Each structure stands twice: as structure tokens, then as C-alpha cells.
Amino acid sequence: xxxxxxxxxxxxxxxxxxxxxxxxxxxxxxxxxxxxxxxxxxxxxxxxxxxxxxxxxxxxxxxxxxxxxxxxxxxxxxxxxxxxxxxxxxxxxxxxxxxxxxx
Numbered sequence: 001x002x003x004x005x006x007x008x009x010x011x012x013x014x015x016x017x018x019x020x021x022x023x024x025x026x027x028x029x030x031x032x033x034x035x036x037x038x039x040x041x042x043x044x045x046x047x048x049x050x051x052x053x054x055x056x057x058x059x060x061x062x063x064x065x066x067x068x069x070x071x072x073x074x075x076x077x078x079x080x081x082x083x084x085x086x087x088x089x090x091x092x093x094x095x096x097x098x099x100x101x102x103x
Contacts, residue, residue, distance in 0.1 A: 006072075007085035009065050016058040023051040 027047040033039035066080075073080035 006065075006068055009061065009068065010085040013058065013061045013065060016054065016061055020051070020054045020058055023047070023054045027051050 027044070027050075030039055030043050030047045034041050034044045069080040069083045072078075072083045076083070
């Protein structure tokens, strides 16, 4: 995975975290509606399944990021905790693709 992929993986992790929060809120809403009899109980089960799916995706992305950090750590000798995505690399890559000079 490239350095740019490393940044995007972190970005995807943040997006998935927000997705979990959104699914938690949807589940709570559907649960309230199901308890009051407005929605069917099966809707609550579907919402719970979507929340579980979002959590599993988050765990998978987190594991991929950790594996990438460990791989870079093994090559560089740096502690894996110190290896974080750098937006400067992403910006420089975009500048190169557009044919602009990097400043």
C-alpha cells in the first residue's frame, strides 16, 4: 500500500466511525418506534444488523491500518505508534498529478 493509501485508510476509518454513530442513532429511533407499536419488531433487527455490519467494517479497517503500521515499523525501525498518515504527502501527490510545482 502506498503512502497515499495509508492516508485514505485513516480517512475511511474516520468515515466508518461516523457511520457507526449514525447507525446507532437509527437503531435507537427504530427501537423506540417498535416499542410504541408504530414500527414492526423486524425493523429493529434489521437496524441492529446494519449496526453490527458497520462495527465489523470499522474493526477490519482498524486492523488493516495497524498491519500497515507494523509493516512500515518493521522496515523503518520506528515504533508502530509513531507511524501516522501525513496529509502533506497527499497534497504533494495531487500537485504532481496536476503538473504544478511543489512549494
